[in-house]
Amino acid sequence: MIETDWLWGLGGGFLIGLAGAMFPLVNGRVMGASGIFGGLIDGTGRDTWTERLAFLAGLVVIPVGLVPVLSPETHLTENLPVILAAGLMVGFGTRLANGCTSGHGVCGISRLSLRGLAATAIYILAGGLVMVSARHFWGLI
Amino acid sequence: MxxxxxxxxxxxxxxxxxxxxxxxxxxxxxxxxxxxxxxxxxxxxxxxxxxxxxxxxxxxxxxxxxxxxxxxxxxLGEQRLDPGLIWGSVLFGAGWALAGLCPGPALASLGFGGTGGLVFLLAMAAGMLAATPFRRTLSRRAARGEETWISAR
Structure with missing residues (x-):
């Protein structure tokens, strides 16, 4: 970790929190990425599809404008089976649990939701176990 | 608008x-x-x-x-800790660790994440669609009050 990373983390986190604060107060909705995207593709959110699509458009397109300034790198693995398996698990798991890092994590913890707190504790624990096993024991990633 | x-x-x-x-x-x-x-x-x-x-x-x-x-x-709604929340979060955590991406960043990095990022997003969408029948079963059970492990408001 570079020494100023925590500051960027805190500042970026604050922007995430501003977006997450604005969404319920202005639009009356919880800002959860898996719910907004999932509801759009599986049809359960068809009543609010314009709002979902607009949110996703902003989320995908607006960061591209900052690419020249921040020159971000994703460092995603090139191991195709790992990408596919991980994507399937993230998609299936977040829909089954009804939320991910934004909905259960940021939005849930900040209102002391039991479900948000429990989900966050579980996915961090499971993630830590898989991370340590996959990297240090199986040499997968 | x-x-x-x-x-x-x-x-x-x-x-x-x-x-x-x-x-x-x-x-x-x-x-x-x-x-x-x-x-x-x-x-x-x-x-x-x-x-x-x-x-x-x-x-x-x-x-x-x-x-x-x-x-x-x-x-906030009823605060049920049910098998869907627990097993879903376990699976999500495992996938999150393997790729280092969750749904928000997967979407935010789509514009600069290359082919790998796009493949991840498509696999994630497929996983979400595959969850639909399980979500239906879970909500039916919840409506009948079954399989609720802890409940609080």
């Missing part, structure tokens, strides 16, 4: 925040989860920074029933 406009703004701000905080970089997420490696605490600062304005927002929301654009404020 106003709802769509503010949704674009919220989505854009969310995406910029993810990018600035480093959460679109999979090494930062995997560095947080890998406690036996070169541990990276950045994610905790991101969560902390996000929870501060969010906590204020929920306090304001608690005093209102209607949002600024006239929709009903999201309620």
């Amino acid at each position: 106003a709802r769509a406009l503010f949704a674009v703004l919220a989505g854009g701000l969310f995406g910029i925040g993810l990018m600035v905080s480093g959460m679109t970089d999979t090494t930062k997420v995997q560095g947080w989860l890998d406690i036996f490696g070169d541990w990276d605490p950045t994610l905790a600062f991101v969560m902390g920074g996000a929870i501060i304005p969010m906590a204020v927002a929920w306090r304001i929301a608690a005093r209102r029933r209607i949002s600024a654009l006239g929709t009903i404020m999201p309620e």
Whole structure:
């Protein structure tokens, strides 16, 4: 970790929190990425599809404008089976649990939701176990 | 129209925040989860920074029933810890660790994440669609009050 990373983390986190604060107060909705995207593709959110699509458009397109300034790198693995398996698990798991890092994590913890707190504790624990096993024991990633 | 406009703004701000905080970089997420490696605490600062304005927002929301654009404020709802929440979170955590991406950053990095990022997003969408029948079963069971492990309001 570079020494100023925590500051960027805190500042970026604050922007995430501003977006997450604005969404319920202005639009009356919880800002959860898996719910907004999932509801759009599986049809359960068809009543609010314009709002979902607009949110996703902003989320995908607006960061591209900052690419020249921040020159971000994703460092995603090139191991195709790992990408596919991980994507399937993230998609299936977040829909089954009804939320991910934004909905259960940021939005849930900040209102002391039991479900948000429990989900966050579980996915961090499971993630830590898989991370340590996959990297240090199986040499997968 | 106003709802769509503010949704674009919220989505854009969310995406910029993810990018600035480093959460679109999979090494930062995997560095947080890998406690036996070169541990990276950045994610905790991101969560902390996000929870501060969010906590204020929920306090304001608690005093209102209607949002600024006239929709009903999201309620907390019944707090059930059910198998869907628990096993879903286990699976999500496992996939999150393997790739270092969760749904928000996967979408925010789509524009600069290359083919791998697009493949991840498509696999994630497929996983979400595959969850649909399980979601139906879970909500049927919940409606009958079955398989609730802990319940509180």
